[in-house]
Amino acid sequence: MTTMANIIEILFDVGIKIFGLSGEHSKARQTRTGAVASYLASIADNIENTSRELKLGKYPHGTCQIMLTHSEQMVPTIGDLITDKKAGQLADQLKEIWKIEQLYNELQSKSQTERERNLQVLDQAGGLFRATSEIIKASP
Numbered sequence: 822m823t824t825m826a827n828i829i830e831i832l833f834d835v836g837i838k839i840f841g842l843s844g845e846h847s848k849a850r851q852t853r854t855g856a857v858a859s860y861l862a863s864i865a866d867n868i869e870n871t872s873r874e875l876k877l878g879k880y881p882h883g884t885c886q887i888m889l890t891h892s893e894q895m896v897p898t899i900g901d902l903i904t905d906k907k908a909g910q911l912a913d914q915l916k917e918i919w920k921i922e923q924l925y926n927e928l929q930s931k932s933q934t935e936r937e938r939n940l941q942v943l944d945q946a947g948g949l950f951r952a953t954s955e956i957i958k959a960s961p
Contacts, residue, residue, distance in 0.1 A: 828918040829942045832868060835914045836949030838907075840956075853902070854957055860898045861954035864891050864915075868947035871921055872940055880925045889919040 839861065867887045874881040895912035896905050924943075928936050 828921055828924055829939055829946065831914050831918045832921075832946035833942055833949070835911050836946040836953075838911060840949045840953045854960065857899055857902060858954045858958040860891075860894065861950050861957065864888075865947045865950035865954060867891065867921075868943060868950065871924070872943045872947060875924055875928055875943075876940055881922050885920050885922045888915060888921050892916040892919055 867884055871881040871884045874884075892912045892915035895915065896908045898908075900908035902908075924939075928939065931939065
């Protein structure tokens with residue numbers, strides 16, 4: 822079973838890896854910039870929306886299916902930029918934590934300090950996807 826800490830750590834790890842690969846974008850055709858940036862921004866939106874709902878004490882309905890769809894689309898969307906193998910590995914990591922809604926139940930049993938710390942890392946993961954999207958949009 823994937824725990825809250827695992828979910829957040831995996832999201833952060835994938836975000837770091839995606840951010841690190843942003844320089845490889847320049848090898849891709851310029852026509853792909855918008856699609857790739859939009860895809861990464863969509864992942865960031867999902868993470869940010871999940872975090873926002875969790876901070877309000879609300880259950881983040883629908884975020885699981887969105888994350889699963891993102892994981893399924895990773896290879897066809899960015900595989901040509903970072904290799905299908907790397908994209909497949911990142912997709913597998915996202916697929917591991919597609920049940921991101923589980924964070925709601927797990928956060929309920931944590932102290933306020935622990936909840937804030939976990940949600941801060943979740944926010945950082947979203948920020949990494951958002952930053953990578955912006956870097957890709959700005960790349961020549």
